[in-house]
Amino acid sequence: MNTSNAVDANLEHRVEKTFCRICLASCGLDVETDGKTIFRIGPDKDHPNNWKDFCSKGGSANQLIDHAKRLRQPMKRVGDKYVEATYEEAVEDIAKRLNLIRNRHGANSIATYLGNPGAHNQPGTIAQSGFMKAIKSNNAYYVGSLDTNNLQLSVEKCTVLKWRFLSPMWIMQIVSCFWG
Numbered sequence: 001m002n003t004s005n006a007v008d009a010n011l012e013h014r015v016e017k018t019f020c021r022i023c024l025a026s027c028g029l030d031v032e033t034d035g036k037t038i039f040r041i042g043p044d045k046d047h048p049n050n051w052k053d054f055c056s057k058g059g060s061a062n063q064l065i066d067h068a069k070r071l072r073q074p075m076k077r078v079g080d081k082y083v084e085a086t087y088e089e090a091v092e093d094i095a096k097r098l099n100l101i102r103n104r105h106g107a108n109s110i111a112t113y114l115g116n117p118g119a120h121n122q123p124g125t126i127a128q129s130g131f132m133k134a135i136k137s138n139n140a141y142y143v144g145s146l147d148t149n150n151l152q153l154s155v156e157k158c159t160v161l162k163w164r165f166l167s168p169m170w171i172m173q174i175v176s177c178f179w180g
């Protein structure tokens, strides 16, 4: 996909309704596109799940696709420079270093943190959980475990589901969705 303003007459110009995955607010978006090019991203004023607006991150999300400085492969720090590496090289190098740390200090010396927008990417949460189980570390953190542990604990204690990662914000939204 590119984001230039060139209009291709063979493609259907349309507005796609979707939502921003960058943070928990999940603002509704109207994306003007022909399926190949993004021409404009605007707030979906009719979206039931937001404040009828968006922030500059959602408005410029198309830059994630073909910004000149987009990282397209792993970069390895060599001295005071970053050089391109293959995924195989990156995984091998990181695995070697993590094994050294784990052997020296134990599995719990390795922690992960999953924040925005990775936390909204289901494979991201599955990968984090699978990785931490594989290396046997208990130290998996995410944005809620840093500053809203009290809320997570309240949800675990007070709700039928007893699921600490269910955000109180989501619960309020679900309740208002079903019961107005």
Ligand code: SF4
Binding pocket: 020, 021, 022, 023, 024, 025, 026, 027, 054, 055, 056, 057, 058, 059
């Ligand atoms: S538009 Fe901004 S506030 Fe809304 S979900 Fe995206 S990043 Fe979050």
